[in-house]
Amino acid sequence: MKKFAILLSAFLAAACAVEEDLERTAGGNQDLVYPPVVNADGEINPELFNVINLDYPGLERVKEYYEAGDYEYAAYYLLEYYRNRSSVSNPGVDAVIMNPSATASEINMADQALAANGYRFYVRNYSESTDETTGLDTYYSFAAEDGTIDWETVPDAIGGPSDPPQEWASQKHRHQWMLPQAKAYLATGNEDYVISWKEVYSDWLATYPCPQSAVTSSDLPWYGLQPAERVIDQTSIMMYYLRSENFTPSWLSTFLTAFVETVECVRANPYTDPAGNVAHNITMTQQKAIFMASVLFPELKDASTWMTESAAAIGNMISGQFNSDGVLNELDPSYHIGTVANYYDVMKLADANSLSSLLPADFVNNLRGACSFVMDIIYPDYTLDNFNDTRSVSWSRSVLTRNLKNYLEMFPDDDNLRWMASEGRSGSMPTDHVQTYPVSGYYMLRTGWTSDAMMLVLKNNYNPNDQWHCQPDNNTFTIWRNGRRFSPDAGCYTYDSGSTRDIYRAADMHNTMTKLGNGSIDNTLGEFLLQDSGQNYEVVVTENPAYADLTHRRAVFLVDNTFFVIVDEGYGSYAGGVSLHFKGGNDGSGRAMYVLDNVPSAASTAEDVPSGESVGMHTTYDDGNNILFATFPETETGYQSWWNTGYFSDAISERTQRNVYRVDMTKAGDGAARLVTVIYPYGAASEFDSIDVSARFTDNSSSAPGTFHESGASVEVTVNGTAYNLSYTLN
16 A cells, blocks of 8 residues: 555656646747656755856756756756766765675664664764674664654763763764765665655754854854764765665755855864864864865865865965874874874875865875874784873774775885785885884884784873873873783773863873872973983883973883883972872783782772882783783882772773772982883793892982982893893983
8 A cells, every 4th residue: 555655646746747847848948858757855945056056067957947947957957967977086985886885884873873763873982782793783862752853862871961971962963874874875775774864864954053153162063073074974975875766856955055054164163272273183174074075066156265275274284283203283193093094085085186286295295204103103913002082992903904005005115114004915014113203202112013022102292282182191101012902091981071081081090100199290291302222222211390390201121122121210399209100901801900919909098018029010811921010119218009990991981990000109309209110021820920020220329319310320120030231321
């Protein structure tokens, strides 16, 4: 019965269309030829003809029908123009159209977004549950009790209406399920996806009309990244749905007028961060969106203006958005990778449409250092830690290698990059074991580049403008060995301003020094002092004026290309307690966390440590991949240890528990708090009992312990009977 009703409806529509054609032919322009049927599902928005350039080559028939007053057929022929257009190239989209495919995850997103499944829209970083067998997520429902869409829904599990997460509120307006749904349609031909898209997007447009005045943060659906990301996705979405019978002339008029309105909103509201930085990842995304709209829709009336403005803005930004060492000025590796990807996309789109002359001659070369930074900071297993606001779960091996392959496309002469991008199958493996980015404050020391290596990343950012994505955790570090993160960065847990975000970004959640009882540091003005090498070691020395009266200097030694030694010195006029924090890891199973050594196990309060004893922790994994931390203070005044369990976060609103320890000591006003920490890898857990480690400062033989030497430091570390004399001297 339902099928018969549909056929009857189609027959009546066709009959009406033929009758209308006869009326037009009898009383209208006798030179116009009307096709027999136009699949109309609504009135044409006349604004369509104010946003397109009717004189654009190929739109002659569109203009004819428009001037004859026949908007329906003018829109019909505009749709036919887009369906047959070959003058514009979108490399990524063209490849998908040639070989339609969608992943299981994309099909899942497409299906869940349907009304029949409760409008379960994919919102990045949020899912209700995950199927243990398939690994596919179930997303939160936006269905109201009456079956309509409740765009303001906030699930209780993530805070509820009384405490909506900022990330949830922002991400839902980026419509991240719509592009996967369009790819699913292209791969399956399921018209339900097109119908769903039209219904949902129409409802959203009615619920959130574009503001007609300047946009502020209170206009969240139209603020910052939200409209820019919608524009970028819509340049693909339209092309994927274009040949659907449900993509009608009237829908084209709705879609294109809304598209232009969105572009103009982005254009009228350029983002500037609170620090006044106009070369920002959001600003770049905005300009990319405008550039893509101008290149991919040159038929739009203002496309040439958009193109000129956005190309100029992008050309100006690329030289200012990265520090001179190649690192993004926001100092966050995840935004760094995303920003490089945006510039790559602009380059590819310009090349494909013979528009490269719009960009500066040195456009690509400006990205060489930025690409090298990504190659250097990822671990040998192609993973990335949670530095600043990076969420490691987002940076899988496939995502990172895809980016590396894009870099190689830009710099085919780089054999080291070729080795990384090919996962070691071609090119030349890098040989340097130390990489420094001293302007921005990232330093990598590694025993090698293969999966069995050990790698330490020291983070000591120079952040005078208080970049929002940069955490105040200077001189922290992470440790990776043979596929395991032994001391992951704490991460950000949430983007919401307030206690939870502040907890995870605080200095005492990281491997660094603070004043006793003070979980934060006041200044993040990290300075690079030295990179040097000795007979059997490499060393990097940095410092940070953590407080006005206490500076933290840290020297990291890679010894015998086997283990690390960290020398920490807190100096300045401050007199009082100093704490040095160390954080363990967890393999995610809840087992084999760190065992604390010489640290009280009955209470999470500081307790005195026996004289001459080190404090530390070690792992007991059964796979032959373990590590030891052992910390030795130079003086024992106020020497106490403290243990507890803490957390790190690899994804928004997710956390993993770990063991942590802290060493406290008292710093005299005219002296320094000085400590040595040995980080030593070993194999089987049973080997721990035979490891013998000790360390002492050797530069105060003629002065009192706790004396700070501006020119450098020297220590002796003994491991299993072998003594290593380590030192550095500043010029």
